[in-house]
Amino acid sequence: xxxxxxxxxxxxxxxxxxxxxxxxxxxxxxxxxxxxxxxxxxxxxxxxxxxxxxxxxxxxxxxxxxxxxxxxxxxxxxxxxxxxxxxxxxxxxxxxxxxxxxxxxxxxxxxxxxxxxxxxxxxxxxxxxxxxxxxxxxxxxxxxxxxxxxxxxxxxxxxxxxxxxxxxxxxxxxxxxxxxxxxxxxxxxxxxxxxxxxxxxxxxxxxxxxxxxxxxxxxxxxxxxxxxxxxxxxxxxxxxxxxxxxxxxxxxxxxxxxxxxxxxxxxxxxxxxxxxxxxxxxxxxx
Amino acid sequence: xxxxxxxxxxxxxxxxxxxxxxxxxxxxxxxxxxxxxxxxxxxxxxxxxxxxxxxxxxxxxxxxxxxxxxxxxxxxxxxxxxxxxxxxxxxxxxxxxxxxxxxxxxxxxxxxxxxxxxxxxxxxxxxxxxxxxxxxxxxxxxxxxxxxxxxxxxxxxxxxxxxxxxxxxxxxxxxxxxxxxxxxxxxxxxxxxxxxxxxxxxxxxxxxxxxxxxxxxxxxxxxxxxxxxxxxxxxxxxxxxxxxxxxxxxxxxxxxxxxxxxxxxxxxxxxxxxxxxxxxxxxxxx
Numbered sequence: 001x002x003x004x005x006x007x008x009x010x011x012x013x014x015x016x017x018x019x020x021x022x023x024x025x026x027x028x029x030x031x032x033x034x035x036x037x038x039x040x041x042x043x044x045x046x047x048x049x050x051x052x053x054x055x056x057x058x059x060x061x062x063x064x065x066x067x068x069x070x071x072x073x074x075x076x077x078x079x080x081x082x083x084x085x086x087x088x089x090x091x092x093x094x095x096x097x098x099x100x101x102x103x104x105x106x107x108x109x110x111x112x113x114x115x116x117x118x119x120x121x122x123x124x125x126x127x128x129x130x131x132x133x134x135x136x137x138x139x140x141x142x143x144x145x146x147x148x149x150x151x152x153x154x155x156x157x158x159x160x161x162x163x164x165x166x167x168x169x170x171x172x173x174x175x176x177x178x179x180x181x182x183x184x185x186x187x188x189x190x191x192x193x194x195x196x197x198x199x200x201x202x203x204x205x206x207x208x209x210x211x212x213x214x215x216x217x218x219x220x221x222x223x224x225x226x227x228x229x230x231x232x233x234x235x236x237x238x239x240x241x242x243x244x245x246x247x248x249x250x251x252x253x254x255x256x257x258x259x260x261x262x263x264x265x266x267x268x269x270x271x272x273x274x275x276x277x278x279x280x281x282x283x284x285x286x
Numbered sequence: 287x288x289x290x291x292x293x294x295x296x297x298x299x300x301x302x303x304x305x306x307x308x309x310x311x312x313x314x315x316x317x318x319x320x321x322x323x324x325x326x327x328x329x330x331x332x333x334x335x336x337x338x339x340x341x342x343x344x345x346x347x348x349x350x351x352x353x354x355x356x357x358x359x360x361x362x363x364x365x366x367x368x369x370x371x372x373x374x375x376x377x378x379x380x381x382x383x384x385x386x387x388x389x390x391x392x393x394x395x396x397x398x399x400x401x402x403x404x405x406x407x408x409x410x411x412x413x414x415x416x417x418x419x420x421x422x423x424x425x426x427x428x429x430x431x432x433x434x435x436x437x438x439x440x441x442x443x444x445x446x447x448x449x450x451x452x453x454x455x456x457x458x459x460x461x462x463x464x465x466x467x468x469x470x471x472x473x474x475x476x477x478x479x480x481x482x483x484x485x486x487x488x489x490x491x492x493x494x495x496x497x498x499x500x501x502x503x504x505x506x507x508x509x510x511x512x513x514x515x516x517x518x519x520x521x522x523x524x525x526x527x528x529x530x531x532x533x534x535x536x537x538x539x540x541x542x543x544x545x546x547x548x549x550x551x552x553x554x555x556x557x558x559x560x561x562x563x564x565x566x567x568x569x570x571x572x
């Protein structure tokens with residue numbers, strides 16, 4: 001890695017601290033640094049796992065999508081080699097992170113939520129495979145709280161029974177496959193978490209998906225919209241498929257649709273798991 | 287709450303500390319305590335979110351399934367009112383927790399993983415609704431790392447595309463509905479996480495589910511078995527549907543079956559999201 005190198009992203013190398021960190025790693029064993037893909041969770045520091053924090057603390061380099069780098073405490077990034085770039089530059093960030101690790105830096109790639117759920121873990125593993133580097137760099141993956149769990153906690157308890165996650169982004173997935181999955185999820189009476197419900201180019205996919213589910217479950221099915229969970233501008237709304245407006249969602253929103261048993265309780269979504277049906281109150285210990 | 291009360295569970299009230307905590311809360315505002323359902327994550331302290339830790343620290347009472355209470359650092363429980371009970375006593379634990387909160391104690395109900403994924407969040411909300419207590423007690427839900435994300439991180443990157451979670455426990459769900467969901471998940475080419483794959487009474491459900499998926503995707507489909515993720519006796523195995531043995535799973539195992547694109551890479555599961563197909567290496571920044 002050369003100081004000041006810029007390849008479409010933003011690279012900051014303050015005061016040679018990273019070089020010193022790199023030298024330290026090289027002195028230690030002369031080999032590559034560790035490569036770790038870390039889920040930041042929703043973004044709030046109090047939902048960041050200590051294991052993820054520890055990885056960030058010990059890292060010599062941190063790589064991520066620019067919006068997600070902003071979720072990391074700047075104090076954690078000070079003195080480290082940083083590389084961030086916009087959406088759709090995932091391949092570039094992956095190559096950069098692997099370069100950093102090969103050069104001896106302990107390197108962390110950050111994702112929001114869980115790095116294994118529509119995150120960076122898969123691309124990093126695939127890159128190592130395709131470049132013949134599986135044995136050259138040790139890859140660790142640290143799990144985090146995924147967006148669907150963060151959204152669910154704010155909505156009540158919508159995920160208490162079998163559920164699916166479907167991304168409505170057709171950037172990498174053909175639309176017919178996306179809609180087939182929505183149909184199968186509706187037929188299976190799964191609770192459905194919709195990721196990437198909207199972007200400028202995909203105005204109508206969410207409305208179409210919600211219509212397909214409503215056709216199966218009816219307009220009274222509860223639905224929740226959570227935007228920026230556990231971040232300062234968090235927004236939480238519940239409604240029904242018949243009364244919601246797909247325009248409530250943007251690209252930072254997770255949408256959760258209840259199954260046929262989900263109901264709204266005091267403005268919260270509740271998907272009962274069947275304890276009352278099975279046990280009544282015979283077993284409640286009072 | 288009466289000292290020494292035992293209602294089928296284990297209640298410990300060491301040295302009146304809980305009474306003092308209760309008095310302290312009552313002095314503060316005379317009202318009920320906070321009721322919080324907390325996901326412990328996989329169980330390892332370094333995957334417990336600071337928000338969940340803070341709830342445990344400030345709690346006057348902690349309630350949970352006995353196996354999950356064992357995941358909590360004993361130092362965190364010292365001096366608190368504790369109530370734990372075995373599996374199938376969820377209604378009892380819920381009633382107890384609500385009693386504690388009504389008596390003025392800040393009360394935490396613990397689940398493993400995420401409390402909203404097959405956890406206690408839904409039952410606590412439903413109990414408050416059915417008992418007419420929705421406005422008497424404030425309920426908070428703190429998200430955690432769910433078992434499927436913990437398992438996925440150890441297996442590689444199996445969840446990188448649309449996925450489902452299905453519990454094979456028929457304690458509260460009719461078997462035909464479970465198998466319908468497995469069939470729909472297979473038809474939709476979802477990555478499938480199977481919770482509760484086995485118990486003494488349900489010897490063959492996992493084998494049946496894996497057969498149904500193999501009929502759709504073929505015997506070469508990768509599958510991972512993770513037992514006790516991030517706990518001292520963790521076990522991780524990958525194989526294919528044709529070569530795995532359902533006997534590898536017990537009730538502490540999460541099983542993840544890949545979709546039609548998932549492959550085994552260096553013993554890890556990888557579900558590519560399609561970056562290479564879309565972008566090749568044109569965009570990798572080298």
